Structure formats: structure tokens, C-alpha cells
Amino acid sequence: MGPVEFIVLAFPEEQLRAPAVEAVMGLRKTGVVRLIDGIVATRTASGEVLAAEFDEFVELHGLLTGRDVARLIGPEDIQEAAGLLERGSCALLLVVEHLWAEDAAIAVRAAGGRIVGSVRIPPDRVPADPRAGVA
Template identity: 80%
Template sequence: MGPVEFIVLAFPEEQLRVPAVEAVMGLRKAGVVRLIDGLVVTKTAGGEVLAAEFDAFMELQGLLRHREAARLIGAEDVEESARLLERGSCALLLLVEHVWAEDAAIAVRAAGGRIAGSVRIPPERTEAA
């Protein structure tokens, strides 16, 4: 198995932006990532936090149908992600395996090594460089 990452993709309204979702899901279809789990979280204009399964959204239906693992994104993840959101917005919470890195991870483990860590570099840092 390759490295696994929890990603929060925030949108400025209380509904998903379909073209952006389709682009992200295209990575799954291309085999670059494997979708392990996912939820949609909404923070209403009144500040209420709602979480919904993918199947509640037409554009996400069936994406987790053949899930191998049990639910891994829980209530704590929803609460923490909601803190990142403005009122009147939503987010796509994804737990993905980076399939593209699987061969390297297998080779490292076979050599007695392990993936010891990973750091996400903020886009503004790379743009400045």
C-alpha cells in the first residue's frame, strides 16, 4: 500500500462545485489515487455542521460502493474539518491512498525501511519559489 492522506477540499458555498469534484475523481479513475473513505461536510450560514455520505449526492453516488475498509473518517475529523470552513460553505473530506507511490513504498519496506513522515508544502510557498 502507498502513503495514505486525509484531504479537506473546501468550497465557498453550501454545495459542491461539480467540475472540481469531477477533476478530483478523475484522479481516482486514472488510478493515481485510491479512494478509501469520504464525506461531505457543510457549515451552514447559521453555523450548524452537517455531514453526509457520498451517496446523498448525485455526482458522488457509487464512489465508495466497493470500499474495502470500514468507515475511517469519524466525528472528530468532521469537527476538525468544520473549523477550517467559513459559514455558508462546504468541504469534500477524502481519505486517499497515493497509488502512484505504492511501488516505491513496497521497495522501501522490502529493504527494511518505512515511510517515516510526510509534509504538505502550502501552495503559497511553492508559488513564491
């Protein structure tokens, strides 16, 4: 198994828009990641936190089916993620396995190693051309 990550994708309205749904559908089709679990969380204009399974949305229905699915996102995760949301917005909460790194992860474990850290670098900290300025 490759590295597994919990990702929160926030959107400025309480309703998901088609491009967001298409992006998640695309994740599955590329084979780069495997979608393990997902929830739609909403922070209403009044501050109430709502959570819904993917199957409650026509656009997401059937996205989480089969043997690859595990229910890993719990109420605590939903509340923590909702704390990141502004009122009147929603988010896709996703648990994904990075399939692209699976072979490397297997080799590292076989050699007695393990991943001990991972840091997400914000896009504004990376130059448009990361090679710029590298000798």
C-alpha cells in the first residue's frame, strides 16, 4: 500500500459545483490515487455543521463502492475539517492512497525503512518554475 492522506478541499458555497465533482471523479480515473473514503461537509450560514455521504449526491453516487472502500472519516474528523470552513461553504473530505508511490513504499518497507514525515508545501511558496535559480 502507498502513503494514505486525508485531504480537505474547500469551496466557497454550501453546494458543490460540477467542476469540483469532476475533479474528484478524475482522481479515480487517472490511477494516480485510490479513493478510500469521502464525505461532504457543510458549514451553513448559521454555523451549523452538516455531513453527508457521497451516495446522497447524484453526482457522487457510486464513487465509493467496492472492496477499496473503508469508512475512515469519523465525526471528529468532520468537526475538525469543518473548523477550517467559513460559514456558508462546503468541503470534500477525502482519504486517498497515493498509488504512484506504492512501489517505492513497498521497497522502503522491505529494506526496513518507513516514512517518518511528510510536509505539504503551500503553492505560494513554490516558484512558477521550480527549476529557476537552480544551478
